[in-house]
Amino acid sequence: MSAKRSTAESYHELTNYTHETLRRVSAPDPGQQPAPFKEVVSSQRVPLRAYLPFGKDPFTGERLDPAPPSDEGDLGLAVLSRLLFHTYGITGVVQFEGGGGHMLRAAPSAGALYPSELYLVAPPLPELEAGIYHYQVAQHELVRLWEGDHTDAVQRALGGQAFPDTRAFLLLSGVFWRSAWRYGERGYRRVLLDAGHVLGNLAAYAPAEGWTAVPAAGFNDAALNGLLFLDDAQEAVLLCMPILREESVPRPSRLLRSSVTLGKADGSPNVSGPEALAASATVALHRASCCEADAALVEAGVGAAPSDRALPLTPPTRRPPVHAGRAILRRRSARSYSGEAIGLQPLALCLDSTFCRSAPDAAECWFPVRRSGLLDSRLVALRVEGLAPGIYGIEGAGEALLPLSLGDFGERFFEATLAQEIARDCAAAVAFTAPLHAAVERWGERAYRYLHLEAGHLGERLQIAATSARLSCCGIAGFLDEEAASLLALEPDEITLYFVTLGKE
Numbered sequence: 001m002s003a004k005r006s007t008a009e010s011y012h013e014l015t016n017y018t019h020e021t022l023r024r025v026s027a028p029d030p031g032q033q034p035a036p037f038k039e040v041v042s043s044q045r046v047p048l049r050a051y052l053p054f055g056k057d058p059f060t061g062e063r064l065d066p067a068p069p070s071d072e073g074d075l076g077l078a079v080l081s082r083l084l085f086h087t088y089g090i091t092g093v094v095q096f097e098g099g100g101g102h103m104l105r106a107a108p109s110a111g112a113l114y115p116s117e118l119y120l121v122a123p124p125l126p127e128l129e130a131g132i133y134h135y136q137v138a139q140h141e142l143v144r145l146w147e148g149d150h151t152d153a154v155q156r157a158l159g160g161q162a163f164p165d166t167r168a169f170l171l172l173s174g175v176f177w178r179s180a181w182r183y184g185e186r187g188y189r190r191v192l193l194d195a196g197h198v199l200g201n202l203a204a205y206a207p208a209e210g211w212t213a214v215p216a217a218g219f220n221d222a223a224l225n226g227l228l229f230l231d232d233a234q235e236a237v238l239l240c241m242p243i244l245r246e247e248s249v250p251r252p253s254r255l256l257r258s259s260v261t262l263g264k265a266d267g268s269p270n271v272s273g274p275e276a277l278a279a280s281a282t283v284a285l286h287r288a289s290c291c292e293a294d295a296a297l298v299e300a301g302v303g304a305a306p307s308d309r310a311l312p313l314t315p316p317t318r319r320p321p322v323h324a325g326r327a328i329l330r331r332r333s334a335r336s337y338s339g340e341a342i343g344l345q346p347l348a349l350c351l352d353s354t355f356c357r358s359a360p361d362a363a364e365c366w367f368p369v370r371r372s373g374l375l376d377s378r379l380v381a382l383r384v385e386g387l388a389p390g391i392y393g394i395e396g397a398g399e400a401l402l403p404l405s406l407g408d409f410g411e412r413f414f415e416a417t418l419a420q421e422i423a424r425d426c427a428a429a430v431a432f433t434a435p436l437h438a439a440v441e442r443w444g445e446r447a448y449r450y451l452h453l454e455a456g457h458l459g460e461r462l463q464i465a466a467t468s469a470r471l472s473c474c475g476i477a478g479f480l481d482e483e484a485a486s487l488l489a490l491e492p493d494e495i496t497l498y499f500v501t502l503g504k505e
């Protein structure tokens, strides 16, 4: 690649927040606010509520007599119902004064705008006819869009990656305007982070049902968007998630590489409406990062081992199990923290679980971005018992902390995150960072997707672990990029992708 900037770097720079660019961001127009989910009109509906693991229907309050599963170990409606609910179902409602409310999901979402949509591509299953289905979140049901078995077309779109024992595929798309409405061009970063969170739930919960979701973020875009008839200036597939039996999970070590286009993503950080997306930097980058049918698979590489100077982190040998399902149903983003300290042991447990250190599970087979060493993480320690406040590198699979600069960084973290009080009052935060230029050299423009999807995925693993450990948590995707990089002591090519704060409410 030449020293010139790729589209990914150009997009990133355009969407950096500075005091100056923030002044130019226009307020969202309430009249143009998009709905947070699709509602498809179809007579071919497959209700899933009867299979929820609750005594009462959370939608109507009526008593539920759970329908007995008749799938005999196959992917039946009971499993699909619980998989979808724990991945992206409605798990809470914020009531507005004067009536109405806003539905909250199993996965967090920047600004609660919920740009992700889920589709199921199924062969004939014992309780479900073959077809392409849309997950209708507001009713918790599947709606058939097209008949027939299209799983071969999805397998082909995955190129040389083999997922031979796949029983069905979940496709996750991003609807760009839902996020661009509030965040303009920077919304695309959040669309990718949000998608990673949704995947995090699926990957963490599926093993509880004896299944595994393997995330594939490299695929022939035109083929999958075409399968769903999506206009990629509005909505595009971001993840393809084969669902397989736990025991037959492949361990991919290679990623599809897109070519590098020295394109410019210029213009203003605002997007005036959905029709303006076609000419936006968001869509320019998304299209530049598409893979063709013959995209090359490149080795991901292996990251460095922890350095000798790092402080080893030893979580307790008797560790409480992480019940992903329970944690997902309980998880809510912290709205404020009390300013109390957290213990080093719960923090070590959360890192252990996030990076699959002592219990490598299905999620470890996530496309190997983290293990390549091109997705880094740092700890902002403000109030952790037994740990001097400061900025630490998180080494290996969360097994050691390398002190980078010690001191009280609470005020700088608060300022870098647009004066959000959760940053000042939290006990600690994990920052996900990456050397963008080097990542683009390895994976082409696609690197931008891989890095943000993986940061969201790890962020959700961290939130599930924190909720399990009775800590509160909240993501932060709104920050001044230069101030965040300087706080985290990043190298010039490194960018900040995302923060997840932890603490007590």
Ligand SMILES: Cc1cc2nc3c(=O)[nH]c(=O)nc-3n(C[C@H](O)[C@H](O)[C@H](O)COP(=O)(O)O)c2cc1C
Residues within 6 Å of the ligand: 104, 105, 107, 108, 109, 110, 111, 112, 190, 193, 194, 197, 331, 332, 333, 334, 420, 422, 474, 475, 476, 477, 478
């Ligand atoms: C990618 C991402 C970025 C977020 N950024 C912020 C943030 O900057 N500040 C904040 O208070 N909450 C942030 N949140 C939390 C959302 O506001 C929260 O998920 C949403 O309101 C839904 O509520 P719930 O998480 O309790 O379900 C973020 C969440 C995600 C997934």
